Amino acid sequence: MQVALRGSSIKAKPEGVAIAVSVKAVNMVYDGVHAVRSASFDLETGKFLTILGPSGSGKTTLLRLIAGFQRPTSGEIFINGAAVSAVPPHRRSIGMVFQKLALFPHMTAAENVAFPLKMRRSDARDIPARVERYLDMVRLGGYGTRRLHELSGGQQQRVAIARALVFEPDLLLLDEPLAALDRKLREEMQLEFRRIQRELGVTTINVTHDQREALVVSDEIIVMDGGEIQQKARPAETYRSPSNAFVANFIGVTNFLDAPDGERRAIRAEKIRIAPTRDGLDGADTIVEGVVADAIFEGERVVYEVRVASLGDALLRVFDHDPSAHSQLEAGSAVHLGWTAGDVLHFKP
Ligand SMILES: Nc1ncnc2c1ncn2[C@@H]1O[C@H](COP(=O)(O)OP(=O)(O)OP(=O)(O)O)[C@@H](O)[C@H]1O
Numbered sequence: 613m614q615v616a617l618r619g620s621s622i623k624a625k626p627e628g629v630a631i632a633v634s635v636k637a638v639n640m641v642y643d644g645v646h647a648v649r650s651a652s653f654d655l656e657t658g659k660f661l662t663i664l665g666p667s668g669s670g671k672t673t674l675l676r677l678i679a680g681f682q683r684p685t686s687g688e689i690f691i692n693g694a695a696v697s698a699v700p701p702h703r704r705s706i707g708m709v710f711q712k713l714a715l716f717p718h719m720t721a722a723e724n725v726a727f728p729l730k731m732r733r734s735d736a737r738d739i740p741a742r743v744e745r746y747l748d749m750v751r752l753g754g755y756g757t758r759r760l761h762e763l764s765g766g767q768q769q770r771v772a773i774a775r776a777l778v779f780e781p782d783l784l785l786l787d788e789p790l791a792a793l794d795r796k797l798r799e800e801m802q803l804e805f806r807r808i809q810r811e812l813g814v815t816t817i818n819v820t821h822d823q824r825e826a827l828v829v830s831d832e833i834i835v836m837d838g839g840e841i842q843q844k845a846r847p848a849e850t851y852r853s854p855s856n857a858f859v860a861n862f863i864g865v866t867n868f869l870d871a872p873d874g875e876r877r878a879i880r881a882e883k884i885r886i887a888p889t890r891d892g893l894d895g896a897d898t899i900v901e902g903v904v905a906d907a908i909f910e911g912e913r914v915v916y917e918v919r920v921a922s923l924g925d926a927l928l929r930v931f932d933h934d935p936s937a938h939s940q941l942e943a944g945s946a947v948h949l950g951w952t953a954g955d956v957l958h959f960k961p
Contacts, residue, residue, distance in 0.1 A: 630657040631693070632783060632815040633678065638687030640673050640839075647673040649839040651687070655832070658813045660806070662826040665836035666862070671819045672787060674836070678817060679785055680704050692782055707776030707814075709789040715760055715772055721747065722756030725774045732779055746774040749808060766797045773808060784809070786818040790825070802829050823863045827851065835859050857959045866957070867928045874961040882931040883955040886916055887948055888941065896950025902928065904945045914940055918949060 633655040640648040648670045655661050663671045676682050678689055680701035688695050696704060707728075715724050725743045734742075747756055750770035760768060769789065776784060786805070790798045806829045809816050820826055826833045827847045835842045835850065835858075843855040854860035857868065857876050865881040887893050902918040905927060916930040930949060941947055 631655065632657040632659075632691065633817070634690040634693075635674075635678070636688050636690070638674075638677060638684045638689060640670075640677060640682065641685045647839050648677065648684075651839075651841050653834060653841065653844050655815060655817070657692075657815050659831040660809050660816045660818065660829060661832045661834065662818045662820060662830040663834045663836060664820060664823060664826040664862070666821060669836040670839040671821075671836055673839075675785055675787055675817060675819050678783075679706055679708060705779075705782040706785055707779070707781035707783070708785045708787070709769075709772045709776045710787045711789055711791050715768060715775070717760045719760070720756060721752060721758050721760065721763065721767075721771045721774075724760070724771050725756075725778050728775060728779045734779075742778060743774075746778045747771075749777075749811065750774045750804070765793060766801060769793070769801055770804070773805070777808070777812065777814065780814075782815065784814050784816040786816065788820055791820075791822075798825075799828075805829055827863070835862060837862075854957065860957055860959070865929055865931070867926070869923060869926065876959040876961065878957040878959065879928075879951055879955060880957075881915070881929045882933065883951055884928060884930040885950045886918070886930050886932055886941065887950070888945070890948050890950075893948055893950035895952070897952050899948055899950045902947055902949055904941050904943050904947055906943055907940055909940065916941065916947075918947060920949065 631654045635651050635653050638648055638651045639646070651674060663674060665671050673682070677684050680696060680699060683697050688697055690696065691704060716727065722743050725746055726739050729739050729742060743756065744753070747753055750773050752767060752770050752774070755763065755767065760771070763771065772789070790801050793801060802825050818829065830847055832844060833847055833850045834844045837858050843850060843859050850859065851863055854863065857878065860866045860878050866878045867881065867884070869877045869879070871877050885893055885896060890899055893899055900920050900922055902920040904916055905919045906917040908915040912933070914932045916932060918928050918930055920926050920928055928949060
């Protein structure tokens, strides 16, 4: 019953909620490849949606359909209530930032940001102030006269964001714009996207295969696999109540245990406690014995791989977030693992 109701269309929408993007029964078939299958979802105005999925799952195709670079094989897309399949990209009021930034290298930062305003024939008298405002917003106030090669990768990224937003589009589309950045800068820019998006309230759709990014930046996450939407939910719900085994496996680290009734049971690596003896596992309602196959020290946590004979020699991954509670257990150590029934996820076959 619970499964039948999840994500169903009978959920009443609160009165007065504006829908910025509505994707209805969209299919995209390339020569023999069904890249997007029966995709349907609504996105409320002002929300930050991330489309998350492995390589080839159809994320970029779905984004390109919304942008208007391609027309769906069937189905329709609505932006602010209007069907857009016949509307070319430049008439859709969409700002975009892609991995390849496509900035103009010979222009200054300010000239790059001014470009969309000139294309749209904005009043020339208003342009400098508007450009300055958006450079300030991305924390590049005072950098307007720099040429692109005089800016760092992260600063160029900010120019691209300012350029995508300066004409105040209805929708911002991001296609892995951070993928090429190193980890620290990427994490900083994720928070930056979030801050700017909240400040402006611009409806945003972001494509990534980085689950951490999806959890950090989004109001909602769509998880795709094989061209199909697997789940659309808020980050915490996606994490805590994945709709199927694929989602559970893709987000977070999950151990799957096959039950005799064909059901798949899953337990998150951080929900398993580990101790040398049973005494360290007070409160656990399932306790199994195992042998440490590997122990990886990661600073704030230790990742254990534990072989459990009573579970068909399953190799369970366990995160120990309090490594100081007992000394690190070495490979070959006999250990006990414990968890509570409430932490086990159940998936029907
Ligand atoms: N122009 C095209 N012609 C034919 N097949 C295509 C085309 N573009 C994408 N595909 C196929 O459609 C499927 C979905 O591709 P898509 O690029 O949307 O996936 P993705 O989830 O964005 O992957 P990645 O993370 O690798 O970018 C893949 O099987 C891909 O090979």
